[in-house]
Amino acid sequence: MPSDDLAQISLNALRFLAPAARRPTSRSPATDSHQAPVARALAQLGEIILGKRVQLKLTLACLLARGHLLIEDLPGVGKTTLAQSLAACLGLRLQRIQFTSDLLPADITGVSIFDRTSGSFKFHPGPIFAQIILADEVNRATPKAQSALLEAMEERQVTVEGETRALPEPFFVIATQNPSHQIGTFPLPESQLDRFLMRLRLGYPDPQAERLLLEGRDRRAMLSEMSPCLGLQDIERLQGAVREVFVSPAILDYLQALLTNSRDARAFPHGLSPRAGLSLLQAARAWALVEGRSHVLPEDLQAVLPAVSGHRLQGSGSLAAADGEELARRLVESVALP
Amino acid sequence: MATTPMAWRSRFAQPPPGGQFPLVLTQRRVYILPTRPGLLFAATLVTMLLGCINYNLGLGFVLTFLLGGCGVLTMLHTYRNLAQLRLRPGQVEPVFAGDPAQFPVHLDNPGQIPRLSLRLECGAVRSAWFDVPAAGQQTACLAFPTLQRGVLVLPRIRVRTTFPLGLFNAWSNVDMELQALVYPRPTPGPVELPQPVGGNGGVRQHGPGQEDFAGLRDYHPGDSLRHVAWRTEARDQPLMTKQFSGQSGGEIWLDWAEMSPRLGTEERLRLLARQLLDAQALGASVGLRLPQGEFSPKPGPEHLHRCLGALALFPAH
């Protein structure tokens, strides 16, 4: 379809031309300087995780928005690989915590052990003191252990035996959860789910991607060869840039309409909370940045809505069984955009 | 205003099929008739006209016809006060029998003029008068008394106005398809709860409710003596029970079959409702076993509402 490509190219060309023509000096160079590293990171991640471009962008947006990610999927679809490649690509320290039913909070945060040589207690930091935490199968642990993790996520600090210790920056938790009902699990309650900015599903790869995966090299080997393409400063700069992304009154109108509809319509008896609204806005800003824009479009809100509100919406009536993403899609469709 | 004719046409179009709500008060839905003061006004005008003819009052004709024109136009104004409003049903909270059930209706006004002095009516039940601001919305509530448990379905209601002069009455009959779940009225006073039974070992290991002291409440017979605040008793105050946060309180099973056979169906339901509430107040996980099925013990208000709902819908014999 050559005509499609043409239109696409002209659109992409004009996307930067038009604002530049309007304001010759201002923002577009800055946007460019944000766009390049993001594109690099995405390209690198895309080599390892095949056919999951949207999920990769959402993951990156989640990180840049200083949120945390919950991945809910079956084992073996690449949750761990995603975390590992993200850490490798961004040059961040990864710690994996495998949650089990006998995991104790101290196993996460760390313990103070009496050191005979010095005659005092010495703190041995737990695995939480890392930049990227992969919390595998959080629903296997007891609520106590879960809350230790979730509190650390919220506060970005850990208090052990009366002493508060800050966690490193950036601090990004990727928690995974197995959705299939299994005996002896403790699914995260709704109030805890709210602490994750996004919930993603990876799903099976499409046939082409799967073919490439089967043909290609071992992913772990590729990971070990990967060199970081973004530095710590880059990440901090991008996180700062997210806050600068412009939100016009029209976007706020639209966001409010979405929130109001989620609260009023009979399909959603438990509407989106004000915190969910803030999360949506933050995620949309990050998404706009990942897309290389200095302002938020309604499309950005629509793009992040399923991931951000999926685990916060609950259906009723005929939609009771529908999953969150489906509800989010219906929510988008129910609000008219001028 | 090149778009006027299209917009005009769409205004009077029927609401799109399928999506019944919001329900738009279209021309077909709004009825309008003169009120009794309106008829009095008309009679006054006729008398005035006769007087003017008899005494040949040119100025009298002017004022009589002016009032007449004004009165006829009031019909348009009254119609306008109601037309094109959008009605959506609100969320009905379940109530206990005897408390009034509140049926909220949201009204959206897309137009540029405020709608003043409207009212919802359903038989003798009426909402307060309310206004809907221009390009804004308002929620009106109809409070129905509830007498017995079950489902209270809101009949067709009427939204009505006589503004601005009270000469015409415009109304629309709408079915908001609202229903309220009416729980059985809990038996008054404290009742005894069944003893907690063993459940999840992991939760039970610390023993019930020993952790953080959270406050005091009135003593109910059946409270553990270990929780009685003896210190207040010593000050000659009524017996109080200490409450602890974070306590899981164990699991309590309420079983229909184990209740005293002397009680009738309704009395049993009311007693169960009371027990559910009390157990909730104690922070215990309550399970409910009814002839139709059972609810395994869980904490939290949602579970409580689910159980109370089951009681509300318990088939009468």
Add this chain to the structure above:
Amino acid sequence: MSQERGRLRPGILHSLTAALGAILLPHVTHLPLWCSAACAAFLGLRTMLTWRGQASPGRWTLVALALACALGIALGFGAAFGRDASVALLALMLGLKLLETQSSRDATVCICLGYFLIITNFLYSQTIPTAACMLVLMIWLTATMVSAQDRTGALGPKQCLRLAGTLLLQGLPVMLVLFLLFPRINGPLWGFPQANNSSLTGLSDRMSPGSISNLGRSDAVAFRVEFQSPMPSPASLYWRGPVLWDFDGRTWNAAAMLSTAPMQHTAKGPSINYTVTLEPHSQRWLFAIDLPRNVPDGVLLTGDYQLLAEQPVRARIRYDISSHSSYQYGLEEAPQALVRALRLPEGLNPRARELAQALLAAQRQPQAVVNEVLRMFRTQLFYYTLEPPPLGRHSVDEFLFRTKRGFCEHYASAFVFLMRAAGIPARVVTGYQGGELNPVGDYLIVRQSEAHAWAEVWLRGQGWVRVDPTAAVSPARIQRGIAAAVPEADPLPLSVRGNLEALRSLAFTWDAVANAWNQWVLGYSPDRQMELLHDLGLAHPNWRTLVILVVGLISSVLGALAFVILLRLRPAPGDPVEQLWKRFCAKLARAGAPRRISEGPQDFAQRAAKRLPSMGKEIAAITQCYIGLRYADPGPRPQEAHPKEVRRLQALIRHLRPGRGPPRT
């Protein structure tokens, strides 16, 4: 029902009481004192009860009061239960109803009664100021009605007044149609309207020294005239009124028995056509220029060419008439009439008789006698004044030989006396002379100050000939009007004096307004309605066509108003950028690429570009411009860039020319 019957807010009751008080106030002048006092007491009591938040008096108290009021009316007015009695009863009942008022339903009853009382005010006065006052009160009452219906109290007093004003303003077109076209019938339907007012000024059927000079001080309008043919010169404008035959030495009286025999006349010169709007004067005379030719239906033309209506003129009337500018009449006057025109009271005014005999002896020819008397008035020191000295028993003698100062009635009276004494049949004609052209409305105003008296003498071979002795004394009176003729010191009304130009032009404008008011509002009669319909092209309208016309016009007026009123049900138009975007979407929808309701601009642009590849560039440009305006950071100085960008977007969208539809492959 509890809320419907709920008590009115005290503010509404106060407003209602005040409005009704203001409506009742003008009635104080014609209601019996006890009625006014009772109404005032009811209103005062109401105000006090409202103020203190106390309940209304009990039902039985009110019934007793009502009975007392009815009894008072029955005793006070007796059997003559007419207009005044009904108004008094209405006022009292309104006061009682107000006392009882608690709910909005009661308030509606009060307001309806209030409207009725507004109309009753017009029984006594229909002037423009009255109308303005009553209109204001009507708006006030309507605003009170609005605030009684505003159950939530969302509207302030100002907003209520504005809404009431808007309602009445919107009722205006309906009122106009109904007023002009609603089939009018001549009243009365029942009873007889009482005499409007007996103290109206105007000419009467008798004339004594000073009676016309008194009129000369009155500024009141006697009648107004619109000329269809060119207006004759002021000197020839003799408006003929009562003709006086009988003299008792002091007073001239109209003939008791009037001959209605048609008289022969010969007309010379062109005829003058005009329309007279006569103010009510409680007499039967209508006025016309000498000599009236075509007499309107229902008007009697007497032998001495007076025009008489069937009934005394109690309301303003309008009639079309025409006159001869030059004529000869009464050549063959009946002998008994000539005898009557010579009769004089015995034993009075001996010196005047002597003078007449001497003149007759000297001249012989009647025409020469007339000329000699006029010459005497002209040459001797006779003065024309509004303030003549009082005259005694021999009024003519005293005037002719002693005072020599008089107004037109003195000259006319003396002249006719001399003629009769000299054996020449003569009579006094009263009426008006001249008039003032109102340049604003292009019509002639004739005031009471233009009242005049002149003489007619019968000469063999010439018939009745008009002789104006005043013209001999003061030609200016006839040529340029009374203001030129009387001395400055004489108390003339302001409107007659010519030297205050600004005031005069103001007065002219006001009179033009008053005239239009009289013509179109107060005097809009069935005849006038027929005239209007005729002008509209309906030559012979019957009831059916009239009803169809009214119904058709009213429905189209209401339709137009409905459009205006219901237009505001539409949502407010969004900002211009949003409007432009909607237009763009509509254009693309017609081209076959409709936007989904929740589709964002960029998604839509991509999809539309795919569907309409030929317009990919334009679509992208428009979308970018729109996004820039609506979603992007407007930058540090948004006011400057914004309008330019909006215009650019407008131009881009205007130049977008979508094809007939999507290419079907």
